[in-house]
Amino acid sequence: MGEILWIMLFVMAFISCNAFPDLSGVHWVNGTWMGSTTLPCTYTLSEGFTLQTLSWSMERDSSTSTVFRRDDSGDHIFLSRFRGRVSVPKHSPGDASLLIENLEIPDSGRYTCQVIWRSGNNSSMTKETTTTVKVLKVPASKPTVRAGERGLAVPAGSSASLTCEASGSPPLRYRWFRGGPGEAPRLLRSQPELAWGSLRPSDAGTYFCEAEGRVGAAQRSDAVELVVTGAAPAAPRALPYALPAALAAALAAAAALGALLAARLRRRRDEPLYEVAFHSSTDVTGLGTDVKAPVKGLRKETNAKSETSNDTSIMKDSSHGSISVGKNHEYENLMSAMELEYEMEKPE
DSSP: OHHHHHHHHHHHHHHHHHTOOOOEEOSEEEEETTSOEEEOEEOOOOTTEEEEEEEEEEEETTEEEEEEEEETTEEEEOOGGGTTTEEOOSSOTTBOOEEEOSOOGGGOEEEEEEEEEEETTSOEEEEEEEEEEEEEOOOOOOOEEEEOTTTTEEEETSOEEEEEEOOSSSOOEEEEEEOOTTSOOEEEESSSEEEESSOOGGGOEEEEEEEEOSSSOOEEOOOEEEEEEEEOOOOOOSHHHHHHHHHHHHHHHHHHHHHHHHHHHHHHHOOOOOOOOOSSSOOGGGOOTTOOOOEEEEEEEEOTTTOOEEEEEEEEETTTEEEEEOSSHHHHHHHHHHHHHHHHHSOO
């Protein structure tokens, strides 16, 4: 009798150590309405045993229904209201946990994880673990503010962001405000994130956010102070490359203006033209060498624009006409010769 007892104890110890381990899980889970939760169910693999069936069932109002089942034919969801909302890991041996998304109030109940293994001699072993789920409508928690990578002291011209984070029954609504103590808060944005593409010194100030769920009042975060430090390094500008072209254009314009002014000055200083006019039909070639052409005098003409005077001499013959000659070297030589001849023929 004693030998049989020792044999039985040895077999039980062998089975507990090498055959089928117990499942592990938790006894109670609080779920958030419209949120998601995981019901833990894990086990260790044992040599000589393969998974035959894994199932999750739900007990509510004294009735039990199979929610999920996995066998050789694949995964199956038996309750239509859970379709698209429950899943079990496929590629994690030893993990049979049930994930429930978009929790609803009727999801509250007792959930049982059952695992069946088959041994090499076609025997099977079954283990179960039960977890109670309570789905609650949870108001939004007090939100926290998370700064971006640069923190709360950011150089001017840089990008920055502040993110409002809270928990509670989704969907949660977020709002951002600006205003310190003694100031009226000013609504900035109705989004979880407050971002700046390029900070300006005027963006420095006190900021806080609010989070509000479907139930409960809105919750306000602690205020944070955003500091805008010295200007960030400016990007290279194209001005140095455009400067030579601008200088060249300015120099060209100045040269053109100078040429125009010089042309005008030359035009003002041009000597007047002198014309030869005949007041009779007598050909000037008909003048004899013995005809005296008395000098009537010099006529001075003044140009009002250039204030330059020019002398004009007219040689006149009462019968043959008059001649006006331009002021030049030949004219001066002719005038000198005529004056000399006039002085020589002047009576004593």
